[in-house]
Amino acid sequence: MVAARGIGKDYPAVRALSDVSLDLRRGEVHALVGENGAGKSTLIRILSGDVAPDQGTLAINGTDVAFASPSDARRQGIVAIFQELMIVPDLGVAENVLLGAEPGLGGVLYSRRQAERTAAAIFERLGIGKGIDPTQPAGRLSTAQKQIVEIARALVLRAPVIIMDEATAALSEREASGLLRIIRQLRSEGVSILFVSHRLDEVRGIADRITVLRGGRHIATLDASSVADTGELISLMVGRSISELFPPRNRDIGDIVLSVRGLRRRGAFDDIDFDVRAGEVLGFAGLVGAGRTEAMRAVFGAEPPDSGRISKRGEVLSISAPRDAIAAGIAYLPEDRKDDGLVLSMSGTENVALASMDRYGPPGLVAWREVRRATRAVASRLQFRGQLQSPARDASGGNQQKLVIGKWVLSGADVLIFDEPTRGIDIGSKAEVYRLIHELAAGGAAIVLVSSELPELMNVCHRIIVMSNGRIRDELTEAEFSEQRILAAAFAGHMATTGAAETARWA
Amino acid sequence: MAQISSAQDLGSGAASAAAGPRLRALLQRHGREIVLPLVVAFMILLFSLISDVFFSVPNFRNIGVAAAALACVSFGQTFAIITAGLDLSVGATVALVSILSAFAMRNYGISAGVVAALLTGCAVGLANGLVIAKLKVFPFIATLATMSIISGLALRLSSGVPVTGVPNAFADLAYEVILGIPVPVIIALCVLVVAALILRYTRVGRHIYAIGGNEEAARLSGIAIDRVKLTAYVLSGFCAAVGSIILTARVASGQPSLGTSLPLESVSAVVLGGVSLFGGRGSVIGVAFGVLFVSILSNGLNLLNVSSYTQMMVIGAALIVAVALDQALTRRGK
Numbered sequence: 001m002v003a004a005r006g007i008g009k010d011y012p013a014v015r016a017l018s019d020v021s022l023d024l025r026r027g028e029v030h031a032l033v034g035e036n037g038a039g040k041s042t043l044i045r046i047l048s049g050d051v052a053p054d055q056g057t058l059a060i061n062g063t064d065v066a067f068a069s070p071s072d073a074r075r076q077g078i079v080a081i082f083q084e085l086m087i088v089p090d091l092g093v094a095e096n097v098l099l100g101a102e103p104g105l106g107g108v109l110y111s112r113r114q115a116e117r118t119a120a121a122i123f124e125r126l127g128i129g130k131g132i133d134p135t136q137p138a139g140r141l142s143t144a145q146k147q148i149v150e151i152a153r154a155l156v157l158r159a160p161v162i163i164m165d166e167a168t169a170a171l172s173e174r175e176a177s178g179l180l181r182i183i184r185q186l187r188s189e190g191v192s193i194l195f196v197s198h199r200l201d202e203v204r205g206i207a208d209r210i211t212v213l214r215g216g217r218h219i220a221t222l223d224a225s226s227v228a229d230t231g232e233l234i235s236l237m238v239g240r241s242i243s244e245l246f247p248p249r250n251r252d253i254g255d256i257v258l259s260v261r262g263l264r265r266r267g268a269f270d271d272i273d274f275d276v277r278a279g280e281v282l283g284f285a286g287l288v289g290a291g292r293t294e295a296m297r298a299v300f301g302a303e304p305p306d307s308g309r310i311s312k313r314g315e316v317l318s319i320s321a322p323r324d325a326i327a328a329g330i331a332y333l334p335e336d337r338k339d340d341g342l343v344l345s346m347s348g349t350e351n352v353a354l355a356s357m358d359r360y361g362p363p364g365l366v367a368w369r370e371v372r373r374a375t376r377a378v379a380s381r382l383q384f385r386g387q388l389q390s391p392a393r394d395a396s397g398g399n400q401q402k403l404v405i406g407k408w409v410l411s412g413a414d415v416l417i418f419d420e421p422t423r424g425i426d427i428g429s430k431a432e433v434y435r436l437i438h439e440l441a442a443g444g445a446a447i448v449l450v451s452s453e454l455p456e457l458m459n460v461c462h463r464i465i466v467m468s469n470g471r472i473r474d475e476l477t478e479a480e481f482s483e484q485r486i487l488a489a490a491f492a493g494h495m496a497t498t499g500a501a502e503t504a505r506w507a
Numbered sequence: 508m509a510q511i512s513s514a515q516d517l518g519s520g521a522a523s524a525a526a527g528p529r530l531r532a533l534l535q536r537h538g539r540e541i542v543l544p545l546v547v548a549f550m551i552l553l554f555s556l557i558s559d560v561f562f563s564v565p566n567f568r569n570i571g572v573a574a575a576a577l578a579c580v581s582f583g584q585t586f587a588i589i590t591a592g593l594d595l596s597v598g599a600t601v602a603l604v605s606i607l608s609a610f611a612m613r614n615y616g617i618s619a620g621v622v623a624a625l626l627t628g629c630a631v632g633l634a635n636g637l638v639i640a641k642l643k644v645f646p647f648i649a650t651l652a653t654m655s656i657i658s659g660l661a662l663r664l665s666s667g668v669p670v671t672g673v674p675n676a677f678a679d680l681a682y683e684v685i686l687g688i689p690v691p692v693i694i695a696l697c698v699l700v701v702a703a704l705i706l707r708y709t710r711v712g713r714h715i716y717a718i719g720g721n722e723e724a725a726r727l728s729g730i731a732i733d734r735v736k737l738t739a740y741v742l743s744g745f746c747a748a749v750g751s752i753i754l755t756a757r758v759a760s761g762q763p764s765l766g767t768s769l770p771l772e773s774v775s776a777v778v779l780g781g782v783s784l785f786g787g788r789g790s791v792i793g794v795a796f797g798v799l800f801v802s803i804l805s806n807g808l809n810l811l812n813v814s815s816y817t818q819m820m821v822i823g824a825a826l827i828v829a830v831a832l833d834q835a836l837t838r839r840g841k
Contacts, residue, residue, distance in 0.1 A: 302727055326729040340727055343720035345787040354717060354728040357710050366708050407728065 001026045001061065001192045002047065002078065002161055008055035009042050016042040019056075020218045022211055024161060027190045029183060031197065031207035031224070035237055035426035038213040040196050044163050047194070048080035049073030079154040080163040083424070085146045089139025094119035096138040097152045122152045126182050143288055144175035151182065162186065163194045166424060168202060172287040172452045174487065180206050198426065199453075200230045212236045234427055245431050246459040249478075250441040253462070254278030255313070257446035258330070258415045260299060263308030268294040269470040272308065276415065276446040281437060283461030284450040285486050291470040292450045293335055296417045300332035301325045312415065326355055331408035335419040335450075337397075341404040344393040348384070349375045351392050352406040378406045382436060398429025405436055416440060417448040422456060434460055454483055468492045540781055542832075543796045547803065554807035561810055568689050572681065572757070574802035575691035576601075576750040578795065580769050581776040582695075582702040583746025585794050586739040588777050589706070591719040591786025592639065592646035594740060597747045597773055599657035600631045601766030604751035606665045609761025613672035620677070624748045624755075631657060632744020636737035654770070661763045670761030678759035691753045698749055702742075702791045711738050719786025768819075775826040776801050783833060800825070 003023040009016045017039045024030050034040050045051045047058070049067030058065050060076060067073040070080070087096055094115040095102070102110045119134035132145050141149065147167055154162050164183075168176035176199075183193055183206060197203050203210060204224055212219040212233065219236055227233060234245075256275045263272035269291035276282045284292045298305040301319040310317050312328055319325045325332070334340035342351050352375040353360075360374065361367025372388075379388055382402045386395035392403055401421060408416055418437065422430040437460060441447050451457050457464050458481045466474040466489035474489035476482070555562040580597050587594040604627045612620030631653070638649040683690040706712040714735045717725040726732050747769075754765050780797030782789025801822060808818050 300727070321729075322727050323729040323731065332727060334724075334727060339721070340723045343717045343724050343787065345720040346716060350713060350717070354725070354730070357713065364709055364711070366710055366713055368708070 003059045003062075004043070004047065004056065005059070006056040007043065007046060007053045007058075009039075009046065009051065010054050015216055017046075017053075017216045020213065020216070021056075022218070022221070024192045024194055025208075026160070026192055027187055028208040029187050029193045029195055029206050031195045031203040031210045032213065033197065033200065033203055033210060033233060033237060034213035034219075035428055038237070038426075039216040040213055041165070042216075043213070044080060044165055044194065044196060047073070048078055048163055050080075074157060074159070077157075077159050078161045078163065079157060079159040081147065081150045081154070081165065081167060083166045085143070085150055087138045087141075087146045087149060089137065091138060092116075092134065093132060093136055093138050093141065093149060094134035096149050097122065097134070098156055099153065101156050118156070119152060122155050123148070125155070126152065127185060128182075142175070144171050144179065147171075147179060148182070151186075155186075160190070161192045161194070163196070165196045166198065167195070168197060168199060172490070173454055174287065174491065176202065198424070200233050200427075201455075203233070204230065237427065245427065245434070247431075247435050247438050249281070249460070249462060250279050250438050252279050252442065254444065257313060258299075258448075259311045259314075261309045261311075263295060263298060263305050263310070265294065265298060265303070265305045267470075269298070269305075269467070271471055272467075273472070274465055276448055278414075278444045278446055279441050280463065281441055281447040281449055281461045283457040283464040284448065284467060285452075285454065285457050285464050286467040286490050288452060290467040290490065292467050293419055294470075295467070296332060296419060296448065296450055299325070300330060300417060302332065326411060326413070329413045330415040330417070331355075331411060331413035332417045333401075333404050333408065333419060333421055335423070337400050337404055342392045342400060345391055347390060348379070348386060348388040348392055348395060348399075348403050351403045352378055352388075352410055355407050355411040374410060375406070378410045382406050382409070383432065396429075397425040398432065401425055401429065401433060402436075405433075409440070414445045415448075416445055417450070419450045420452065421449070422451070422453070430456075454486060457486075458483070466490055540790070540793055543779060543781060543793065543800060547796055547799050550800070550803055550807065554803070554810070558807065558810040561807060564687075566806070566810075568684070568692075570799075570802050570806045571692040572689050573806065574798050575689070575695040576753040576757075576766075577769065577772055577776060577802060578695040578798040579698045579746050579750035579753065580766075581773040581780075581794050581798050582698050582791050583743035583750075584773040584777050585702065585780075585782055585789065585791050586706075586715060586742045586746075587646065588774075588782050588784060589715050589719045589786055589789055590736055590739045591722070591784075592736070592739065593650060593774070593784075594635065594743045594747075595647070595650040595770045595774075596631065596635060596654040596657055597743065597750075598766040598769035599654045599661065600628060600744055600747040601751040601754060601769055602763050603631065603657050603661040603664075604628055604748045605755045605765045606661050606670055606761040606763055608752065608755060609670035609673050610664075612674060612677060613670070617674055617677045620673075621752060624752050625745060628744040628746070628748025628751070629741050630744070631747075632741035633737065635744065636740035639740065640733040640736040665761060665763040667763060669758075669763070673755065673759050673761070675759075678756050681753065681756035691757075694749065694753060698746060699791055699795055702746070705742070706791060711735055715739050716787055719783075719788075721787070771826075772801055772822065775822055775829070778826065778833065779829045781833075784830065 001024050005021050007020045008018045020039065020043060032040050046053045049070045049072050065076060097119040098115045102115060116134040123132055126148065128148060132141065132148060138146065138149060168179055171179060186193060195207060204227055207224045209221060210224055210227065211221045214237060254277055257278050258276045260272060260274050264270045272295050274282065286292050297303050299310055301321045301324050304320050310319055317328050338344060349372055353371045357366060360370040375388060382405060384399055384402045384406065386399040392400060395403065421433050437447055449461055462478055464476045464481065464486065465472055466486050468490050473492045474485065476485065560566055580601065584594055584597060604624045607627050608620040608624035611623035635650055635653050638644050638653065639646050680690050685693060706715065714725065714730050717730060718732060718735055722732060755761060776797035777794050778784060779800050780789065780794035782794060804821065805818050808821065
């Protein structure tokens, strides 16, 4: 179908790809894996027409092609679905599905009814049935459903090739398996899928072949069936074997540090009670939208709750803004580093110092020398490997995460709430984040870890609380950890409400 | 022959490949800061060649005096724009400050006039800041509205006619020269230094960048967003007041129509100077070059007898080019 030969791409000061070849056969799921910075994104941006290669050729069905733009690539049958979904939230689902290919008379008039029929037919074909209503605004869909809308859009174009970039990264395990089912369905219809993912177990489950990139070079293309275990992929990706992705847990658990009682906000979460002890890592499992992030943001004062009591070491806190929480030593590391965690245009130094400037120099002024010294110390403790003086934008995903962690380490917080800290970062960086979490815990901090990745929760936490539909459904101690029990609780609240049952049907 | 040329091509190709990426990286990171000074230098060279009066101390003094007020206003505008905001009310502020300070000066003396000017500027800035930070009105609309309100106020207070009776000692300041440098230029340089220091060495300065770069991240880092925005607009109003003092001295009266072109010119200077309209990046040094660009362009065109109407067209076009360039750089920098 599609063949890329000897692709090379240079960016200022960095060679993103050199001599990479990849071919995508008809009706295969081809996985592309590699650490961050391995060149995956550059390769898919080249394949989808977003950037032009400096060397090498692209061919579709044996004919050389050059894409002028992503829309050019789309016309020639290659549709890419990126992590940042291209959904117009105010338009209806059907309009989004048919965006740019609206049905109607002579390309001028738009037939809403026909659009909705077409969208419904495609959802039917994908086996979602009436799980997504084509008439509702697309902004109300869950991330998983939005992805389905993008896939539907590719099907409207009858694209023979679909590139999916980290499609499952933002999904809970259940939603992800629904998406994988749809991918298998597409494969059986002859669609070729290039699948980029950090979830290696998933990759082994779905892919026919796997291509590994490292440092902008092609390392190997393997038949998925010949890969013995995930460890083999990991060692290919990192060029060394990671025997232990998850470091041993801290065993020194102290007194209760943070205590939350009766936390509630209408329509988001209700009746949230939990305690975290010094040195403990408390996990929060649940589906995306279960209210975990909302509850944690309420604890931090980002969106204060309607009611509830938050106390630290026995002292009741009044938190109405993040400033209050920070003053009390509570830190929140948001799910979306780039949108909520970092000021990308500012230097690493300033990002790390952002919450602690008050502690250096005379009031009102910035004591740059002290700030630099302090941030350098934190950065080296976290093994930050980027340039502290260059904009945070330039750092890799893993290093950006360290800047956010560094900000709170510097602020001296002893309650740290991590919201999806390893999303979109490579395995090497993940291992380091886990190491840092345990190190902080060993230093006496109380840690809350919100995550959609069950292996992560089960291997990092001392205790897991499962939320569903805004409420706590279950709590498991380390000895009780079981994937089935967590998933059952995660779906408990959704089964009860109508409509959600249909969501579950395709998920 | 063919072989020789291909070997040469290879050689030059290798050389440019070595220099190319580094130059490109440099341009990408500092393009906004480097390009404009070069353009200004080129403009000076060009006008010097075309006009024989351009390259002279008296003319440079002219440029300086003409640029000083715009410079002060633009440095203030910089604070607003770095927060990803905008202050369209600077021109109206200049007019109101001019009227009120002329009244105060006529009745209570020069220093009272200066104090009245600065207080008025701060008050207008505070009002802008409150509307933007507390009422959550978009800066564009908020300052467009306050522009109308302030302008109306200035016209009402003055009944639409200039306020005369400004002391001569004050009006003379506009043409006083210290160490060969006109006083307005010295004032503008002071504002430049103070603004640069605020942005670089004060917490509120860094918070202005943080808010413009990513307001949500700044909020989640415990920064008091409202207070910082308020400060930015007060600084803008204060700088506009300083600019108004210079202009009022130059026209030796309180003028209700002063500064009508300043919103456009200050935004042009700031954006030309490399401050991103999306906030979070830029420096007052760059803005100073933006001001020089606008002022030298208009001075040079004056010397070439280009009408002020045509100059308006040129400045408008330059603004579009600058923003388009900014967009292109932003997109590539992504």
